[in-house]
Amino acid sequence: MNPLTGDSAGTLPPLVDPVPDLTAEERARYSRHLLLGAIGDEGQRRLRAASVFVVGAGGLGAPVLMYLAAAGVGRITVIDDDEVDLGNLQRQVIHSVPAIGRPKVDSARERLAELAPGVRVEAVHARLDALNIGALLEGHDLVMDGSDNFSTRYLVSDACEIAGIPVVWGTIDRFRAQLAVFWSRPPAPAVAVTLRDLYPAPPPAGSVPSCAEAGVVGALCGTVGSMMAMEAVKLITGAGRPLLGRLVLMDLLETTHRTVTIRPDPSRTPVTSLPEGGDDICGVRPPGTDDVPxxxxxxxxxxxxxxxxxxxxxxxxxxxxxxxxxxxxxxxxxxxxxxxxxxxxxxxxxxxxxxxxxxxxxxxxxxxxxxxxxxxxxxxxxxxxxxxxxxxxxxxxxxxxxxxxxxx
CATH class of the missing domain: 3.40.250.10 (Rhodanese-like domain)
Structure with a gap:
């Protein structure tokens, strides 16, 4: 018996209702999905009906976007305020040399149009903050958090806790990664778990090096991004057992992989509002450095x-x-x-x-x-x-x- 869902399989009901039917072209394109009993015709129609919000078009966002579009998700919104840089291409495989200097969201949208022209892709070239996230999340069934900083991760988690939207969350560092699903209002009897149940508060600014400071192997992004996309497929279609209430820890250098249980913190105060004025949840400067000249x-x-x-x-x-x-x-x-x-x-x-x-x-x-x-x-x-x-x-x-x- 799974303590989080109350059943042995640990499954959740499908996240969205299916569209009435698939076109002949869609049946040909997604034929390999239709052969799978866990997805099949109905699951593919659910994917076609789904609307997914992707935070970031970088290391994790690149494979997430490509596999969601290739899977036939009907609507994808991607937000990123950055431009493509030469140093991105080692891992952000959705972009190419001609895209250097262009907004990542525009590069991603064009690549997805080539890959899956039937998918509606909305590109938002902006910084996600407490002022715009509420409106941006409206109308989406699921959020994929591929952000690369703690401020955005906690902002996304808190906004989704307030809205009751599930989040597929991944983070990468050098050769290691973590992956989980968070949801503040899952269907009964599943138990709500959010990022703050796992990590109650972000670490002090500057205490954890970013990928730009510590480095990251490109293949790790592809591995974790693909797993995130699979979690989205499971949630949307109701297939398999999603990672709600579980955390995957992996190290590609050592080829190790383990899963641990995440339990809700009974002492945690639920998040009911975001910081006023759009302030970052994480401070820009580390504690004790405000007076540094x-x-x-x-x-x-x-x-x-x-x-x-x-x-x-x-x-x-x-x-x-x-x-x-x-x-x-x-x-x-x-x-x-x-x-x-x-x-x-x-x-x-x-x-x-x-x-x-x-x-x-x-x-x-x-x-x-x-x-x-x-x-x-x-x-x-x-x-x-x-x-x-x-x-x-x-x-x-x-x-x-x-x-x-x-x-x-």
Whole structure:
């Protein structure tokens, strides 16, 4: 007996009612589905009737979008505010070289039109926030969360908890991934489980590296995105046992895969509203870094240019990113002290940081300015004075000072 659903199979009723019939062309296109007893004609007609909202057209969104469209989902809405970059193509297989510089949602919509012309695809080139998510979710049966940041993940979870819409959720990191289905109002006797039952609150900003900082193997995106699409098919058609109340943990490098049960937190206060004003659920800066002085990229470049025998002392740049990031691009000259080594090095007067501070005021930089703010705060506690964080990190430096540096 499944404790979440009250039956041995763990199935849920189909999420949507079927359309009356399929065309001859649709029967030919989806013939392999029609042969499957768990889907069949009725299941395919349910897929045709379904409306799915996809958050993100990136690493997870790419395979999700392609397999949902190929499966015959009738209406797909995709939202993403980003443009295609060369570094995306290693994993975001829905895009191609000619799409570089274009909005990801436009690239995705065109690819899906080639793959499945009968599917209605709506592209929203915008940032999802607390002000627009409610209206955007209206009329959709299911949400696929392929976002790559904690703020959006919790925003999506909270909005879907309020609306009672199920969420297929996936997250990836290097070679590892997690996958689950959340639903605040599933049909009885299933038990409601949301992201906040699993992880009550997002981690502090900057404490968990993003894929852009830590890296991710491309095949992991395809694996997890395909599994997310399968969860959508199961929910829409009523086939099989969805992952509601279960969390899949996988490591492709070790080829391990296990499933654990998620139970509702009886002490958790249900979410009934989103932050007013569209504020992010996660803070932009890590705790304890609000008072860290910052310097803009253009201003830092001017300081470096003005320094010299007759000018001011040149700032010394400290790179706190990982070795892989530094191998892609760096601001020269700069010393390298990875973030997890900053506190230990700062405690050693003969360390890299101590010797660097003797040469001039320190300016710490990372990819976007979050980790460097944490490092600067750590150095201030350790007794270093005048330490600043490069606002916007090497991304801002590349944009405003040295466009020749490769992005990542």
């Amino acid at each position: 910052t310097v803009a990229a253009a201003d830092l470049a001017a300081e470096l240019a003005d320094a010299g025998p007759s000018g001011s002392v040149a700032p010394v740049l400290v790179d706190v990113r990982g070795a892989g990031e530094r191998s892609i691009a760096m601001i020269a000259p700069s010393v390298w002290v990875p973030l997890d080594s900053v506190a230990e090095d700062a405690a050693d007067p003969t360390g890299v940081l101590g010797r660097a501070a003797a040469r001039g005021p320190l300016v710490v930089y990372c990819k976007s300015g979050v980790r460097s703010a944490r490092a600067a705060a750590t150095l201030a506690v350790a007794g270093f004075s005048g330490v600043r964080s490069l606002e916007g990190g090497i991304e801002a430096w590349t944009r405003d000072v040295d466009p020749s540096l490769p992005g990542y």
